[in-house]
Amino acid sequence: MAKPLDPKKIESARQYSSCAERREQRRKLMQDEIAENQRSNGVIVIPPKKLQEVQQERPKLRVAAYCRVSTQEEEQVGSFDMQVRHFTQRIEGNPDWELVEIYQDEGISATTVKKRLGFQKMIADAVDGKIDLILTKSISRFGRNIVDILDNLNVLSALNPPVSVEFETEHITYTGDGKNNLLIVLLSALAEMESQQKSEAIKAGIRWRMAEGIYKFSVQNTLGFYRDHFGRLVIEPTEARIVEYIYESYLEGATPSEIAAALTEQGIKSPMGNDSWSVGTVRSILRNEKYCGDALMQKTYTKDFRTHKSVKNTDLNMYFKENHHTAIIKKEDWLKVQKLLSERHTSPHKAKLRFLSNRFVAHRVKDGLFKGYLILDSRWSPAERQEFMKIVDDTQDNTK
Incomplete structure (x- = not known):
């Protein structure tokens, strides 16, 4: 008998040979087919008609x-x-x-x-x-x-x-x-984040300029002032006369409500260009320190850089510069107005003196021999005149 065979070795070799031959045969067949196609000008690709129409249109x-x-x-x-x-x-x-x-x-x-x-x-x-x-x-x-x-x-x-x-x-x-x-x-x-950082940098620069007294605050809606092309604060004479009228009227005894009504009646437009004046607008003009030449800066500030909404400043420093610019109202007159605003806010007698029973107004004489005297309205009844004189007497007693 011949020497026994090694079945594992034989089968392994047979399988390897068979797989290798099959792969080689498939490779040769594919190459032959490609060569034949190339000799016959290859395969013609015909795109769908719909695709051609879409591309053209x-x-x-x-x-x-x-x-x-x-x-x-x-x-x-x-x-x-x-x-x-x-x-x-x-x-x-x-x-x-x-x-x-x-x-x-x-x-x-x-x-x-x-x-x-x-x-x-x-x-x-x-x-x-x-x-x-x-x-x-x-x-x-x-x-x-x-x-x-x-x-x-x-x-x-x-x-x-x-x-x-x-x-x-x-x-x-x-x-x-x-x-x-x-x-x-x-x-x-x-x-x-970049926007927030830029906003904080701008705010820091503004506060530095405020602290140094060189900040150019906006006067866009401030009656009587404008900035020239050099950025300088300049008085606008026509509007300044309106401011003077408001202060003179108030010092003569008129209320902000009466002043607003008078300006509206005269056809004077408000700082925002409105036909009618509000009491709040008149009162803000009376309280604005810029009209006596001073500047209080950072009264409001932008709390959220996203909304750009200004809020009243109760958290940050304010910056005050006296005699910052040319005044429209004399400092002594402005201080008198502030005192009257404070007194009339707290004193009911002085409020009645300025505005009696919502109908009769007491006016002061501006100049001449009777400067400072009050003019009584002829329409007042004797009882109203007595009430008025009592208010005057009470007011004088309170100021002694």
């Missing part, structure tokens, strides 16, 4: 851009013009794009979208189906409030079809498919 992409700068300083104005020019050229230079509009907000803060009318119009046009793609410089240009950024992106992505937003600086296109959601959230948070 596909309309241009309707593209808009959003440009914004937060201030109207010269360097920012240049940046704004460059943004508009850049996006206009980019969109018009793409044959597959059609320019919808360059939406603009110049000199508007991005902390919230409430005041950004250009941004609001863009979102409204997108909702109306007028835009396919929005281009903007960066997430910080789109907004610096993470809630507003994400809310508006969700609005755009929920449209049918969705509107995409391309952020050039970050090289991100937001399509709402979830691919860039986390990155958008992180970058939006960074933009908001």
Whole structure:
């Protein structure tokens, strides 16, 4: 008998040989088929007719851009013009794009979208189906409030079809498919943090200028003052006469209510341009230290950088500078008004002296021989005259 075989070794070799041969055969067969196809000009690919029609009839992409700068300083104005020019050229230079509009907000803060009318119009046009793609410089240009950024992106992505937003600086296109959601959230948070840090830096600079007495406070709604093109505080003579009228009337015994009614009746517009005057407006003018040349700064401050809402300052330092600028009202007259405001607020007798039974007003003589005397109304009854004289006597006793 021959030597016994090793079945394991044999079967292993047979299986290896068989598998290797089969793989080699398949490889050779595939190569032969490819060579044959190449000799016969290969395979002709015929795309679906519907796809061809869609590609041929596909309309241009309707593209808009959003440009914004937060201030109207010269360097920012240049940046704004460059943004508009850049996006206009980019969109018009793409044959597959059609320019919808360059939406603009110049000199508007991005902390919230409430005041950004250009941004609001863009979102409204997108909702109306007028835009396919929005281009903007960066997430910080789109907004610096993470809630507003994400809310508006969700609005755009929920449209049918969705509107995409391309952020050039970050090289991100937001399509709402979830691919860039986390990155958008992180970058939006960074933009908001940057806005907060910038706000704190600006506030610190303002407070430093207040402490040094060089802060240029706003007089936009302050009657009688304006700032010239050098930033200097200047008296506006016509409006200053209104301020003088208010102080003179009050020192003569008229109430803020009477003064407001008189100004309204004369057709004088309020500091906000309204036809009617409010008692609060007259009272604030009477209490405003700027009219005697002083300046009390940081009476209000912005508590939340997101809302930009000013609140009465009860937490931070205030800064007072005496003789800060040219006065409209003499200091002694202004101090008299403050004393009267305080006394008439606490003394019922002096209140009655100024305004008797809501109908009869006692006026003081301004100048001449009878300067300082009170004029009695001829319509008063004897009882009312007696009451008036009693009030005068009581008032004089209280001032002794």
